Structures are given as C-alpha cells and as structure tokens.
Amino acid sequence: MPQNIVGDAATVVILRDASGPAGETWVEVLLLERPGRGSFAGAWAFPGGRVDPEDALPEDALPEDALPDDGGTSPQPAPIAARRAAVRETFEETGLELQEEAIVDLSCWVPPQEAKKRLRTWFFLAADPGGDVVLNVGEHMAFVWIAPAVALARHAAGEMTLFPPTWVTLHGLLGAEASALAIADAASREPELFESLQLYAEDGRIEAVLWAGDAQYGNEAAQGPARHRLRIGTLPWDYERRD
16 A cells, blocks of 8 residues: 555546526536535545444455555556445435445545645546435535536636546536437546646645646656646636646
C-alpha cells in the first residue's frame, strides 16, 4: 500500500439519462451536499465512504495492495471489499440499491502527502437503479441530479463546492449522451490511477494538483511541455492534459 495510506474508500458515480423537448439527450450524475463541518465540509460529492473491515471476506482473492509498483499509471481492478463498500455506502447514504456486478471500475485516487487523512479511494460508475433518493439524515444536506457541465459551471461561479477528484470526474463525463455508453466506455478501459501531488505558488497557496504525465510531477524545476494538472488557484479551475 502507498506510504502513509490509512485505508481505502469507495465512491460511486451514479448516472441517469435525461432529455429535452427537442429530443436532445444528456447524462446526469447524482451529487450529495456535505454538511458544513467535518470531512469535505460543504462540498458536493458522489455517494461513498470508507471500506470497513466487514466489507472484506476471508475468501477474497485479490492482494491487499492493488496498485502497481512499477511506476505505471493504471491500478489493478478494485479490491472486492471496495466494491462491497461502494454498494453498502450508496444504500446507506441514498437508499438506492446497486448490485456489485453492475458497477464498473473508473479510477483510483491517492491523496497528496499533505492530506490529513490519506484514504485511497476507488471510483466506480453505475446506472441509476431507480427509486427515490432518501438521504441519511445528518450525513448529507441535499442531493441533486445534474449534468456535469452544469455542475462545473456552478463551481466556476462559486455556487457549488467541489474537490479535485469530483471536478476531474465530472470533466471526464462532459459530452456524454447516454449513461449506458459512458459505462461501456469505462468498462472497456483500465481504471486510471491519480496519485496527487500539490504544486505551490510563491505565496504558499496551492496553485495546482499534478498527476503522472506532467513534466513537473515530482520535479518542480522541470521545463518540459507535458501537462496533467488541475489549476485550482482561482476560479474557474483549468484542467490541462497534453503530452
């Protein structure tokens, strides 16, 4: 397991299809608003939570460390315990019942060293199973089904708080016309690994979050053109990715 990681978490990006009066279609995601205290205070995020010991069974075959040790950019498939936690947490937080076999690996996020509680988080995609969203009282304040572009626009306007993993995931869903297509696309690819590094400005503020593939990833003095970063110093945030 990466250094100083204290455990795993699981997050589910639940998708549903929406359409307009002219026949146009788009994808909506389910976001939940956190209370103004505790972890991710006031932020909007996907359903999810920590993997509990009870989510693992003795017969689970995957090794404890599911990340590559060769410097690769793709993790192995998510641990079975993380998939169970994804289903369990979604039901506890929203009342929506997912099936383990119906969720698809999307990405794995490793927080920067500066994070107070470093949980490796596995992101999954799933189709809306239907039914009413019933929030766990006290854990979330509100929910919304929203198009990724609208959520990003609200964040850019300062109307919605998002954290980088949520922002980048929403950005990756821009232009999706159908949830089934988005899920099939994710299922056809290896989940992407995002091991985050923070880049600081001269005044000590966080200027950007960097990931593997950025010229300055692990070497701030590097001058190459490659970029894989989210600039978060000011609104609107700016995602750069190029070789």
